[in-house]
Amino acid sequence: MIELDQLTKTFTQKDGQKVTAVDSVSLSVGEGEICVFLGPSGCGKTTTLKMINRLIAPSSGRVLINGEDTMSLNEVELRRHIGYVIQQIGLFPNMTIEENITIVPRLMGWDKKRCRERATELMSMVALDPKLYLKRYPKELSGGQQQRIGVIRALAADAPVLLMDEPFGAVDPINRESIQNEFFQMQRQLKKTVIMVSHDIDEAIKLGDRVAVFKRGKLVQYDHPDTLLAHPKDEFVGAFVGADSTLKRLLLIKAGDAATQPETARAETPLAAAYQMMEESDNRYLTVLGDDRRALGYVQRRVARNGQGACADQLRPFASTVSVEDNLRIVLSKMYQFNSSWMPVIDGDGQYVGEVTQDSIADYLSSGRSRRQTGQAAIVSPAVAAAEAAASV
Structure with a gap:
């Protein structure tokens, strides 16, 4: 489980003025869930994400993973146990696909046989033939194929936590839907705890177990996607989910x-x-x-x-x-x-x-009911529970 407790980040500009990029954000993500950080550019989504693996140091507040404060951990070891996917993919051009996928496992001391087996397993999950692609270099792959490699590279060391910063944003719409579907199927098998940054409401409701909507560094609403669509907290959230929010709910209701x-x-x-x-x-x-x-x-x-x-x-x-x-x-x-x-x-x-x-x-959609997530409820601290209550309908 990932828990953010009053997480805050303040930057000092060249003129000495302080700007609060993330303002007292508290939420929890249950084990095996996908949480999507949603909001317009500059709202604090990526800054919050980077504070989880300490690419950015928080000004105040805490990040806890399975109850352990990440500030008490060695940051290199912390990052080796957290998968990280970025929009720009970031494959090393001088390494083969197999070497790119297994870079973290090799740093952790895995032997060649285990690395090869893991790379082969993950390639199969994204419909890429290991025999054809493992020995190729990134420039020999299409953009969509490279993005698939970027996703599975983050999963190679079997890290329990996966952070994704607009991982499908640079992919064309056809490939984006295909990769989203493949990722969703992988998640159903692997059950990682995932936090994903997105600005796309359709992607958020398709992939997210819960969605956190940000505005100017603050957490405005944190809910199951159907609750978000059925009961937006304010005009900002309502405008963000769109005028066709009722039609979007058709994908969520069984x-x-x-x-x-x-x-x-x-x-x-x-x-x-x-x-x-x-x-x-x-x-x-x-x-x-x-x-x-x-x-x-x-x-x-x-x-x-x-x-x-x-x-x-x-x-x-x-x-x-x-x-x-x-x-x-x-x-x-x-x-x-x-x-x-x-x-x-x-x-x-x-x-x-x-x-x-x-x-x-029609009765269901107009009744005010919403489809909340089923299963065991996550255990949250009193501070997070209070913050989530304030950020929900």
């Missing part, structure tokens, strides 16, 4: 969050009873389940009105289904693709969970 649980029928349920259920709920359809709660299909109200027999006799297959983890953007895309106003939601075991409708999506 089908399981917006699902409802209407009445269902069994295959043996008489059509007359099914029709009565649809009349009472004013639904045009009714989902039919098997004994194992697997969705078999549905019956239509107009068919059941004068029908004889059971639901199994008039069963229609679903045009499509969605999983619990599908985001609402995928759900809406499927609805428009199949010209449907609803989709059944199926869990990982293939069982019926409920259904998501265009109305339930």
Whole structure:
């Protein structure tokens, strides 16, 4: 866990005036989380990031990693245990790709076999063939490929903490999305504690478990991305997340969050009873389940009105289904693709969970609810807890 406690940095200009670049920032990042520092240029994001690995010395306040004050550590050893990625990539042109990736492991005394295995493993994670690329030099790679090497080099020594200063900002949009996706998949496997600087709200909500919004050196809001979009603290945050913040939320909210649980029928349920259920709920359809709660299909109200027999006799297959983890953007895309106003939601075991409708999506987005991060809550100090409460809605 990374904890910033009243972290402050003041610079003295040539004329003797003091400028506060970072002003009493307190927050905590849980183990295995991605925190994105977001804000306009000059707001203190990069200065805060550099104070974590002591590239810049704080004027006051503390940085703690797993409860240990970083000022009590040898700064060289500290940096060897913190991966660092910059926008300019910074590969050494006179070294091969393998040598670039393994520079820190070699400094830490890893043997050649272990270094080669680690480089090979990481290259595979970013879809670069080790046999083709490890012996090449940076100038022989494209910009996107070099950026991939810059990211995995920071992971080579298996450091638990990763700091990233606008790591994808210099990459073209197509490569940027691809590298972001690859990084996200790597993070799901490696579970590093990551702090990333960005000025791109779309990147922040795509990658971040929590987002810290900075303004003139101060932490304005620190929240889960969906809470940030649903409840911006002030006009500054609202303007920064954009007028289309509701549409951005579609990427964050899962089908399981917006699902409802209407009445269902069994295959043996008489059509007359099914029709009565649809009349009472004013639904045009009714989902039919098997004994194992697997969705078999549905019956239509107009068919059941004068029908004889059971639901199994008039069963229609679903045009499509969605999983619990599908985001609402995928759900809406499927609805428009199949010209449907609803989709059944199926869990990982293939069982019926409920259904998501265009109305339930609209209700969720307008209800004021937000999707907060799940899992074990991070333990924070009283000072950080108070600061985070002040910086949240």
